[in-house]
Amino acid sequence: MNKCPKCDFELKEDQTICPNCGAELNKEDIVKGSEEINEATSETPVNDNIKWSDYQDVPLGSVMEHFSELHEEDGEGDDSAESEESSILADYIRQHKEAHQKEADEQAETTVEQDGSESDDLEEAISVEETAPVESDVQEEPEQETQEEASEEPVVVPFDTVEMVESEPVETVTPVEELPETEKQTAPKSPKKRSKKTYFIAAAAALVLAGGGWIYYDQQQKAEAARQEQLRIEGAVAQIDSDLDAFFLDEDQQFIVPGKTADEIAAVMAELENYSNEEAYEELVAKGQKIQVKIAVLDQLNSYFTEPVIVGDQLQENAHIKEDSTVDMALLSEENAFSSLVNQAIEQGKKESEQLLATEKTVQSLLAGYQDNKLSDAVSRDDFENAKEEVESLFDSAEKEDFLAKISTVENALNAREAEQQAAAERAEQERAAAQRAAQENANQASSNSGSQTASPSSNEGQEILSRNTPKNSNNQPIISSRQSDINDANNPAWNWAPGVYDDVIRTSIERGYIVEGGYKLERVRIENGEGYYNLYATNTKSSLMSGISESALPMYLFTINCKTGFFRGNGND
Structure with a gap:
């Protein structure tokens, strides 16, 4: 493969002008460039004689500084050395990381338990960070000017990473192995320039430290989170x-x-x-x-009452049992203030319920004597007053109002009956007064005649029938004269009282105050048309009519009675 000696751009075999930088090339230049590339790639890295295990306990910063000084003396042109050193450095970083990891694990056991999955993920992330610098060493180098600018630019490390690196204690360590004396003497005198490999190593070390620090930081965060959760x-x-x-x-x-x-x-x-x-x-x-x-x-307790019977620690006086409600709660057995108050409320509810039932029975019994707007003689004023008093003792409720309305009908009937009885009593009083006046006059006349009173023979003759028109005597003498022959005819059925007549006459006489029990007598007078007539006399002064009459006036004539019809009439008012 041909490359441009100016910019290292890959050229095709027949290209004489570099399409990248525009440089005119001849075959010598192209061949020369190829030979240099082959020489560079054919070199084999030499094993490093540094024992990294000696630096296991040395702070990573000191090792990096020492490593950088060693390679500054060697220059920038040895790419194979960089590759070898990257491999050796990776071994050291791995050892250093394992030491850090062991220390972090021991500390994690004293704080909070760590999830295995998180630790595995973290180790994988650290492994990727370790390999990143090594891979960058084998990449193609840019042109010379770009390399020089890049070597002079500082490596930018994230803020949190720097913080974690600074948290590690830094000690001054003397390198275990120094350069041979011959290498010191033969080192070039020219100004030293740092290789980009140094920055890669520093970045890798920083990442390792950041990984270990992050583990510690993560453990501390989880411990703090656990503490906050517990709080x-x-x-x-x-x-x-x-x-x-x-x-x-x-x-x-x-x-x-x-x-x-x-x-x-x-x-x-x-x-x-x-x-x-x-x-x-x-x-x-x-x-x-x-x-x-x-x-x-x-x-449960308050549900039986018209309003809550217990509010706080107080029993409410205005709370009463509901209509048609019965407290069926059992008393509490515990001996404390709450149970005592609850039991008091239960007893109050049961008492009111029982009182309602008893009053209802009393009212029903009273109403039984008043049917079809007629009041029974068995119902008395006392019965009504007792029932009314019992109803009025109830607490204010709809049931109380209903009871009062029902017994009011009985009260009205009693008032009517009592008014009628009062009128009858007034009439009796008038008759009593008239009888008293007549009796007094009779007594006076009897005293003047020496007590002898006989009827004239003519008075026994003729027919006399008792009626409302029978004339009265001013001297209180019987209004019908006696007939001795009739009196002697004792077995005549005309003297027999009609059924119930005798009892009615005597009862009425007692009620009106004419006589008292055992204080009267009856005498036969005569028989007219098969009906016998009797005269009634008072034999003592214990009755209201006879009050104030002298004992000397006894027996005193009161009135004459028809034993068949029960009609009677005397000298008093009708």
Whole structure:
């Protein structure tokens, strides 16, 4: 292969002008160039006599400096030497890297565990970096001016690489092997120029140092990341503990803060599950479960009432049992403040529920005596007042209003009946007053006549029938005279009382205050049209009518009775 001696451009066999630089060439120049190239390529590298193992513990910077000084004395023209030195340097770099790797691995064991895959990837990257300088040595050299400019330009190393190189301790080391004295004497006196091979070596060494430093840096970063993650976990666990404490109202962790719900504690417990491997997990779970139990008890208890019966650590007085609701919760067995308050609320709910049921039965019993707008005689004012008092003792609720509305109908019926009874009592009072006046007049007359009173014979003659038109006597004498013959006819059925008449007359007389039990007597008068007539006399002054009457006026005539019809009439008002 022919090359241009000016620019080393490859020429075809018949070209006499270089198409690259335009130089005119003759065959001698082309042949000469070919011979020089063949000489350069036919040289074989000579093995280096330097023992790199002696430099294993020497800082790489010192070795590079010593290596550069050695090759500055040799000049720039020996490409085969560069290739040989690159191979030798690669062996040294590999040994130096293995030492660094061993030291880094020992340090990694004391910090965090390293993934095998990451270490393998890193070693492959370092291997590629090692081979890069060697391959660059066998590349074709550019023209002479370009080589000189390139040799004078500094090698630019990345900032992070430089930082890692500087982190390695640098010691001053005396080279193990010095150049022979004869080579020192025969070294050329001309100015020394650094070979580009030196920069390649420096770059390769820097990459090796950067790789070892990066391993250390990566290990430190992972250790720091692990430490930060542990701090984060500890902070999260502490926050969960704080969130759980926020559910409690008191330091003894007995009562729940008002407004806390089951959903909120469930969310905290779900977050806690992310840290199940932490030492505090079991303790926090127990605390959370304690909160969940308390909230569940409060939710169930409050569901029986019109509003929450327990708020915080207080029992609400305005909370009452719901309509048609029965508290079926069992009392808590634990002896603490929370259980005591819950049991108090349960007992209150059960008491109110039982009171509602009892009042409902009382109202129903009262209403049983009022059917079809008619009030039974068995229903008394006392029955109503007792039922009303029981209803009014209930807490304000819709059921209470309903009970009051129902018993109000019974109250209206009682009022009507009592008004009627009052009117009857007033009439009886008037009759009593009239009877008293007549009795008093009769007593006065009896006293004046020495107590002897006999009817005239004419008064026993003729027919006398008791009616509303029968005239009254002003001296309180019987309004119908007696007939002795009829009285003597004792077995006459006319004297027999019609069924129920006797009881009705006596009961009415007692109710009106004319007589009392055992304080009256009946005497036969006469028989008219098969009906017997009796006179009723008061025998004591214990009745309201006889109040204030002298014992000397006894027996006192009150009225005459038809034993068949029950009609009676006296000297008083009708």
